[in-house]
Amino acid sequence: MESDGEGPSNDPVGLPERYRDLEARWQAWMAAAQKGDTAAYERLLSDLLPMLRIFVRARLRNDSGVEDVVQNVLLSVHRARHTYRPERPFGPWVRTIARNATLDLLRAQTRRAKREIHAPEADIEDPKAARSFESDAIPVWLEKALSDLPASQREAVELLHLHELSVSEAAERAGTTPGALKVRAHRGYRALRKRLGSAEEQGIE
Amino acid sequence: MSEDNTKTLIDRLARDLAPVKPIPRLRAALVGIVALWILVGGVALAIRGLPENLAHVLATNVAFDLVLAGLVLTGVGGLVWALAASVPGREGPANWGRFFAFSGVVLGAGLGGFAIRGEIAAPSSPFASDMICLGWSGLIALIPGVAAVAYVARAFPTHRGWILAAGAAGATALGAIIVHLSCPYMGFRHLLFAHALAPAIVAIVVTIPMLAVMRILERKPSQS
Structure with missing residues (x-):
């Protein structure tokens, strides 16, 4: 041809x-x-x-x-x-x-x-949170807890868990080393666990 | 994520750019691995020796030939699959490699096994001889296998489980070729499990624990 x-x-x-x-x-x-x-x-x-x-x-x-x-x-x-x-x-x-x-x-x-x-049932019962699920956004309770974190820790948690990047990709995106990113994320998880734990005791808003 | 972020990312990637040496050609890597196999296989043959009636067996025993052909296909196919699947844009050779690797297992273990049953009425070999042949296959596969892993590790592998299994099966099949040619036992169980199925057995034995180790090493901090 x-x-x-x-x-x-x-x-x-x-x-x-x-x-x-x-x-x-x-x-x-x-x-x-x-x-x-x-x-x-x-x-x-x-x-x-x-x-x-x-x-x-x-x-x-x-x-x-x-x-x-x-x-x-x-x-x-x-x-x-x-x-x-x-x-x-x-x-x-x-x-x-x-x-x-x-x-x-x-x-x-x-x-x-x-x-x-x-995820916690309280979110599903909350119409605002239910909308978040449908639109594939972060649940309200998690967003609130994340917003209380220092910026670097929040970024590390978001990149690893919400954007599902690997440690090396997330570190590259955050402009830091994988080791430093792991430390930030670890601190972030600890703070989140503490916050979410106390929120659960008081009843999630 | 906005388009501005993408522009910023491009700026940063360009700023961080360092010169790199392109990975060796697939063909060169394959030739290198086969050369290593010839070297190691030659030493193994010198130690094990060839049976006196090998020429006669090759000329008259279809089952023996089918197992040998299956091992050759699995050896070359498995290695091509592993190497090509680690380099983006080389799906063609990877697909051919996969096809040949599976065809080799079907030919060697399937047809070969079927033919062995009908053709060879040799007394069954001791179980220890099965393990010795599997061990030799693994031993001969070690150096070519490490060379294949080194190439894969330098490349950009995606489906690591399949790549590991293909590489392990390919290298073991190369080892099993030497073992098959130099082994005096002709029993059904021995030829099937210690020769024809050696690549599949070693691939399973090697891949599952290696994947588990890799997963543990790569765990995210939240899971540790």
Whole structure:
């Protein structure tokens, strides 16, 4: 079959002309980024954003987590950049990372949904809290307890448990080391346990 | 999370960028692992020795050949699956590897086992010889297996359970090839469990505890 310029071509990559240009650009930028070229890396990540948003949006049930997943994909691209070989196409490489990050988020949502079934009954009876469950937001009792925590501890707890990031991803996002993040999170859990324990004794509002 | 946060993240990632060396090609890694296997397997063969009637068995015993072919498929397939599944964008080789690995088990343990029953009327071997052959397979697999794990650890593995199992099965199958060629026992149970099923047995034995250890090491602070 002859290539008409817009349709699929006969080149080994099997991409239309315009995507081949894009592919070549991304390959060159990634190869430069592997050598430490920060400008090429910034251009590459910025250039990828529209494609990543479309890719992720098409796979999520709602729009609420799209930007979150896109950020996870960028972090994964950063951590996996050494696994890209410059002679190989860039598109399949980045799409695999995006697909895995999206699947991770969907699994995390399923896990969270299962856990929320076991949340305190008081919340379910509260119409405001019930709305929170439906919209996949943080329950009111937890939000209140979290808001009392110092900012660094709150961020650590949120990244690990609400956004379901791994310790290293959360540390990267918070701009700290995994060890420091674990300490912050541990202190946060202790404070939360104390607060939620005393709230339970008094009856959750 | 807003789009502004994404821009900030890109700025930070670019700022933190350090040069990296691309991971070796899959083919190069596979060739390296096979070269290690030839080296270790050669030493093992020198120690164990080859049976005098090996050429005759290879030419006339279909069951023996089916088990051997199954081990070769599982060995190469399992390793390709493990290595390729650790590198984003290499789903093609990973799928082929998975296909060959499972085909090898079906061919070796399924068809081979079926053929052994009908073909070989050898007296059953002592249980200790089963364990010795399994042990040798594991021992020969050790160095190629560690090389495969080193590649996987350097890459970006996602489904670690499957990758561990595939790598363990692949490396053990390579070890079992040497054992199969140099083993004097031809009993049904021995050929099936100590040779044909050795990759599957070792994969299960290695993967489950290793996954448990990895989960314990990666526990989040709230669960510790």
